[in-house]
Amino acid sequence: MWCEPGSPALPASVQPEVCGLNAYLRNHGIAPTRVPSEDGRKAALYASVGPDCAGGVVLSGHTDVVPVVGQDWHSDPFVVREANGRLFGRGTCDMKGFDALALAAFVQASKRDLKRPLQIALSYDEETGMTGAPPMIDHMCAHGMTRAATVIVGEPSMLKVVTGHKGGFGYQVHVRGHEVHSSLMHEGVSAVMIAADLVHWANVMNAHSAAATPTETAAEFIPSYTTIHVGTINGGTAHNITARDCRFEIDFRVLPDENHDEWKALFQAEIARLQDRMRAVHPNTFIDAFQDFGVAGLAPETDGAAEALVRRLTGKNSSNVVSYLTEGGLFQGVGYSTVVCGPGDIAQAHQPNEYITLEQFRQGEAFMGRLVDALCE
Numbered sequence: 001m002w003c004e005p006g007s008p009a010l011p012a013s014v015q016p017e018v019c020g021l022n023a024y025l026r027n028h029g030i031a032p033t034r035v036p037s038e039d040g041r042k043a044a045l046y047a048s049v050g051p052d053c054a055g056g057v058v059l060s061g062h063t064d065v066v067p068v069v070g071q072d073w074h075s076d077p078f079v080v081r082e083a084n085g086r087l088f089g090r091g092t093c094d095m096k097g098f099d100a101l102a103l104a105a106f107v108q109a110s111k112r113d114l115k116r117p118l119q120i121a122l123s124y125d126e127e128t129g130m131t132g133a134p135p136m137i138d139h140m141c142a143h144g145m146t147r148a149a150t151v152i153v154g155e156p157s158m159l160k161v162v163t164g165h166k167g168g169f170g171y172q173v174h175v176r177g178h179e180v181h182s183s184l185m186h187e188g189v190s191a192v193m194i195a196a197d198l199v200h201w202a203n204v205m206n207a208h209s210a211a212a213t214p215t216e217t218a219a220e221f222i223p224s225y226t227t228i229h230v231g232t233i234n235g236g237t238a239h240n241i242t243a244r245d246c247r248f249e250i251d252f253r254v255l256p257d258e259n260h261d262e263w264k265a266l267f268q269a270e271i272a273r274l275q276d277r278m279r280a281v282h283p284n285t286f287i288d289a290f291q292d293f294g295v296a297g298l299a300p301e302t303d304g305a306a307e308a309l310v311r312r313l314t315g316k317n318s319s320n321v322v323s324y325l326t327e328g329g330l331f332q333g334v335g336y337s338t339v340v341c342g343p344g345d346i347a348q349a350h351q352p353n354e355y356i357t358l359e360q361f362r363q364g365e366a367f368m369g370r371l372v373d374a375l376c377e
Ligand SMILES: [Zn+2]
Pocket: 001, 002, 062, 094, 095, 126, 155
């Protein structure tokens, strides 16, 4: 699960030694591919076992976790502690528990007579903007193994089958007005009042979206429409001065069957319209919108192969959509059939004294066992 900008804990995420993982797999005779970050300080890793043919399954996880700074932990967050039927530790739920189960199953699968490949894909920086997965997925598609049919993203879902979530993107907006005494406000441009126009635009769009008839996909979500939200706003210096600067943060949560670029174009068109009005008063005014995140949504698939597989493995014949964001949409975006399904409860993610129950962990292990068996059929 990704912790969005504006959420409490957001310093750089923590990534353990992926080289340790690299060595672990090599010791088992598996040759993983590392995809380093631009600065070379982190790496994503993917690997495949079994025959190089179509019909494979990817187990997708992330290796970073959110920080523990400022949280009240009752034991070392980076040493797993078992107590009361629970495994405590940072990432036990989101999502080192799944990663461990996937790696164990992966090594076991390498010794089995697989008829279709099992692949593993572990990203970095999922929690801080999902920047590690895109180059890894590109690499998998361009240089890697035969494209797998399905992807299982192991974010905690209590092993329920999750077929969809909204996507999202956000901007930090800076409105630069022109300062005059408020008695002469016709000669000035109030950055606060222009920002208010943009906030009002968000309200109007929300009302319009709420009134529209939802599509079949939209109807699965609560609320069943794309929402635009302004979380912070700050501007002006005095009641009698037209504000020179105003800054606010605006987020879009977009239905997975809608196009992010179309929403961005609507927003930019409104910015352009307001900017024309500002510049008719004073040329040095502007509105600058800096996009600080963007995550693809996961759209429920019609007769999706991943959903069918995971329903079979879990014995569950219902599917859910969720409100958190995952890397699933990135895989789906390049053509993989994708679902989210992993052990543990998302409610424990990012919390102090994060845990996964042993019961969920064992169910996850059984799930992996059934998956490996299915790949041998
Ligand atoms: Zn996660």
